Amino acid sequence: MDTQNVQSKNAEYKGTEIGPIRPPSEAESLLLRVTRNCPWNKCRFCGLYKGTTFSLRKREHVLADIDAIADFVDKIKDAEQLTGEARQRAIRRLNEEIMHAEDGSAVESAMHFYRGDLRSVFLQDANSLLTKTEDLIPILGRLKERFPSVERVTSYARSRTVLDKSDEELRALKDAGLDRIHIGMESGSDKVLELMKKGATKEIHIEAGRKVKAAGIELSEYYILGLGGKEMSEENARETADALTQIDPDFIRVRTLTVPGRVPLADDVRAGTFTQLNDVEGAQELLLFLQNLDVTSYLINNDHILNLLPEASGKLPREKERMTGVVEWFLALPAREQMIYRIGRRAGRINSQRDMQDARLRAWAESIIDGSHINAENIDELIARTMRTFV
Numbered sequence: 001m002d003t004q005n006v007q008s009k010n011a012e013y014k015g016t017e018i019g020p021i022r023p024p025s026e027a028e029s030l031l032l033r034v035t036r037n038c039p040w041n042k043c044r045f046c047g048l049y050k051g052t053t054f055s056l057r058k059r060e061h062v063l064a065d066i067d068a069i070a071d072f073v074d075k076i077k078d079a080e081q082l083t084g085e086a087r088q089r090a091i092r093r094l095n096e097e098i099m100h101a102e103d104g105s106a107v108e109s110a111m112h113f114y115r116g117d118l119r120s121v122f123l124q125d126a127n128s129l130l131t132k133t134e135d136l137i138p139i140l141g142r143l144k145e146r147f148p149s150v151e152r153v154t155s156y157a158r159s160r161t162v163l164d165k166s167d168e169e170l171r172a173l174k175d176a177g178l179d180r181i182h183i184g185m186e187s188g189s190d191k192v193l194e195l196m197k198k199g200a201t202k203e204i205h206i207e208a209g210r211k212v213k214a215a216g217i218e219l220s221e222y223y224i225l226g227l228g229g230k231e232m233s234e235e236n237a238r239e240t241a242d243a244l245t246q247i248d249p250d251f252i253r254v255r256t257l258t259v260p261g262r263v264p265l266a267d268d269v270r271a272g273t274f275t276q277l278n279d280v281e282g283a284q285e286l287l288l289f290l291q292n293l294d295v296t297s298y299l300i301n302n303d304h305i306l307n308l309l310p311e312a313s314g315k316l317p318r319e320k321e322r323m324t325g326v327v328e329w330f331l332a333l334p335a336r337e338q339m340i341y342r343i344g345r346r347a348g349r350i351n352s353q354r355d356m357q358d359a360r361l362r363a364w365a366e367s368i369i370d371g372s373h374i375n376a377e378n379i380d381e382l383i384a385r386t387m388r389t390f391v
């Protein structure tokens with residue numbers, strides 16, 4: 001059980017907390033910290049929570065965060081409704097309050113949330129479903145009560161934690177307002193999952209994914225392209241496609257593996273026992289994955305700069321041909337053209353087949369390639385180095 005690491009370290013309320021990460025789709029969301037850090041913290045490719053300890057936050061503290069944020073949002077709304085001199089005075093008062101706020105995080109969260117239209121909330125950190133159901137339900141209730149405009153509440157969860165909840169608990173959470181769960185499946189291959197110490201098997205992922213869907217909660221699954229390295233690239237593609245086909249989640253999000261020096265997997269890379277895929281090999285894995293995938297999900301490949309081919313995104317199975325066509329297009333490019341695309345993409349300037357027709361963008365990429373003496377021998381290392389700066 002994940003609970004082995006759980007420590008309740010929050011005897012006193014110290015104000016609103018904001019955790020370190022959120023899914024890209026939650027950029028506009030209110031980030032509500034229900035737990036701290038990751039209860040597993042052993043995945044060999046992940047350095048997000050290294051050196052930290054997991055803990056649950058007290059229900060009362062999370063409720064206090066919601067109230068503090070909602071109180072400030074209400075003040076912003078009140079000020080916005082005024083006109084003329086009264087509005088100016090209210091804004092001056094708000095600015096004063098922002099400057100001297102005791103709970104700066106509440107103010108920061110409120111302003112961010114207000115700018116984001118008050119529509120979605122993300123429960124942080126890495127596995128908030130570990131919170132007891134009887135604590136989560138009132139938290140979801142308070143969110144609904146204080147933010148009636150909220151349309152979506154989401155959370156990360158580990159597959160094992162999902163399996164520890166009963167069907168009734170998951171349905172109760174859905175009824176209380178939990179709309180979507182993000183699960184880091186990462187791979188459907190038992191060999192890859194074991195190598196990466198993911199703490200879950202293909203079967204566990206399939207069972208958990210189906211359970212989330214059966215409860216009526218939307219499911220978003222993550223696939224790490226290249227997680228098997230060159231050694232198990234085919235296995236990673238085929239087994240992940242098979243697991244996801246058996247689950248048929250609402251969303252599949254692709255992440256391309258990158259290995260920063262601080263994660264345990266970097267030792268394998270240095271020892272030569274794990275070989276990272278280059279962009280061409282990654283595209284080959286993506287193509288095999290797509291060819292073996294039989295789902296009705298949205299495949300999202302365009303929400304992170306780490307991914308090479310953002311155009312290979314869309315609704316399956318309707319857009320499958322177009323999406324595989326994008327990958328085949330890249331694979332069929334001559335080496336120099338692939339180089340132009342890769343350099344342009346990693347700089348965030350060339351992101352599509354159309355961009356490749358843009359003379360100005362091409363000239364820019366070519367000047368980088370020629371000016372920095374980039375060639376077939378050094379481009380993989382250069383790109384890998386650039387990608388490490390993205391995580």
Ligand code: SF4
Nearest residue numbers: 038041042043046126
């Ligand atoms: S469960 Fe998620 S956050 Fe925790 S170590 Fe694994 S990848 Fe990182």
